[in-house]
Amino acid sequence: MDTLNVSANEFTYNIYAEQCVIGSVLADPSILPSVIEKVSPNHFYSEQHQAIYRIIQTMFTNNIPVDIVTVLNEAVKLHIFESVSEGKRYLAEIANTLPSTENINTYCKIVSDKFYIRSLNIAAKSIIEEIQSGEEDAQILIDSAEKKIFDIRQGKDIRGLDPLSNAVLEAYDRLGKITGEDREKYIGAKTGFTLLDTITSGLNKSDLIIIAARPGMGKTSFAMNIATNVARRNKDTANEKEVAVFSLEMSKEQLATRILSTEALVDSHSLRSGRISNDDWVKLATSAGYLSTLPMYIDDTAGINVQQMKAKLRRIKNLGLVVIDYLQLMESTSRSDNRVTVISEITRQLKIMAKELDVPVILLSQLSRATESRSDKRPVLSDLRESGSIEQDADIVLFLYREAYYNATSAKQNIAECIVAKNRHGEMGTVELVWDGKYTRFSNVDFNNQQPPTP
Known part of the structure; x- marks a missing residue:
């Protein structure tokens, strides 16, 4: 316990390794x-070393030659050393006492390990202080402790504010990655729906994406189509990411049956009734084998809350996408009896969760009956049921609408509209998709006949 009262013991840093x-x-x-790739500026304990390494990192990013003279010049400009002579003496001392550059991987590991030990020390003290304050209940304390450990695992500096220079370097580095040869690893996950991905730039990390529709429009099927497409795409790449689905309405078996119908192209009614032909059994067996290899997990816990979700998701090492079906069935830790307040609290927590886990979160939501009273039954943002802050917290809002649902004589019997009603990253519009209710499946409209998104 004594170590918790020490701000920085020798076991939390190694100046010589730095x-x-x-x-x-x-x-x-x-x-x-x-x-x-191995060490960041915040991994250094010495603030002077942080500043020197940040200079080196910036020079490397800007393709400026790195040596004692150029680094010293920048360090003096930024007042890291009081004088040129002091800086020259210190950098020369570092160079002269260096055992060998061949051991660089070991030096990096020592610096990195000390950073994590230091972070754990800070987190442990913070957890104990929160417990001793007596102001929070156990569930909130557990969630806070888990978040701190999760942040450390993700390599985040839990001490607080980060210099703008670090953020600029990270942004610059990401721009290089998304324009490079391996850009597919770094851009938003693809939904599998071409025009929708063009409008939204895919499913971007930390985004909260709402999919809302009236009952019968196929929002669960649409979300499962996206989840399966993402899992399939991830399986076929070296950078495999896992998909987590929380099904609060349907059981795992029901959801798996629906996914099987979509993948095997076997009538979903046949699967429910048990009237399955020999040919269908063959298709089901093949598809079941393939689906079993996908990096996809399903949780059908009823009435789950955000804290419980986060606890489960933090145990997934390579999380790439979260799907939640659906918002109105989630529980809240709020003690309010006001449903709008409760829903607002849940969506705010889910947005925070998306940011903490740095993954896109797809959240399904019901719509109010207001659409039924209008001649044009296409949803609008005000139709979000118990909306509260749903619209405010969401980065993207997608509505599903099928004209044939309301008009049996419609010329668009198999056409669904995916309406991008809000897009924090760009334009809005409407994308037409083919809907096949027999297989609970959405697909792209034939490219040759496809129209540009409707503004």
């Missing part, structure tokens, strides 16, 4: 790409 990392890159700048 000097060896900086000295190595100054002696041999060719190792910088490898070092930058």
Whole structure:
């Protein structure tokens, strides 16, 4: 317990290892790409070392030669050293005491390990302080503790504010990645619906995406189509990401049956009634084998709350997408009897969860009956049931609408509209999709006959 009262003991940092990392890159700048992948400025305990390494990182990003002279010049400009002579003496000392650049991986590991130990020390003290304050209930304390540990696992600095320079470097690095040869690894996950992905740029990390529709429009099927498409795409790449589905309405078996119908192209009614032909059994067996290989998980816990979801999701190592069916069946830790307040609290927590886990979260929602009283029954944002802050918290809002549902003589019997009613990242519009209720399946309209999105 005594260690919790110590702000920084020798087991939480190693100044010599930090000097060896900086000295190595100054002696041999060719190792910088490898070092930058392993160590970040916030991994250094010494603020002076943080500042020097940040200079080196920035110079590397801007393709400026890195050596003692150029780094010293920038360090003096930023007043890291009081004088040129002091800076020259310190950097020379680092270079002269460097054992060998061949051990750079070991130096990096020591610096990185000390950062994590330091972060755990800070987190442990914070957890104990929250417990001793006596102001929170157990569930909130557990969630807070789990978040702190999760942040450490993700390599985040839990100490607080981060310099703008770090954010700019991260943004610049991401721009390089999404325009490079491996851009598919870094851009938003693809829904599998071409024009929809064009409008939204895919499912972007930390986004809360609402899919809402009146009953019978196929919102669960649409969400499962997207989840399966993402899992399928991830399975076929080296950067495999896992998909988690929380089904609060349907059981795992019911949901799996629906996914099987879509994948095997076997009539969903036949699966429910048990009237399955020999040919269908063959297709089902093939599809079941394939679906079993997808990185996809289903949880059908009834009345689950956001804190319980986060606890489960944090145990998934390579999480890539979360789907929740649906909002109005979720429980809240709020003690309010006002349903609008409760829903607002849940959507706010889900947006925070998406940001903390750095993954897109698809949330299904019901719509109010207001659409039924209008001549044009296409949903609008005000139709979100118990809307509260749903519209405000969401980054993207998608509505599903099928004219044939209301008009049996419609010329668009198998056409569904996906209406992008809100898009924090760009334009809005409407994309037409083919709906096949027999297989609970949405698909792209034939490219040759496809019209541009309706503004």
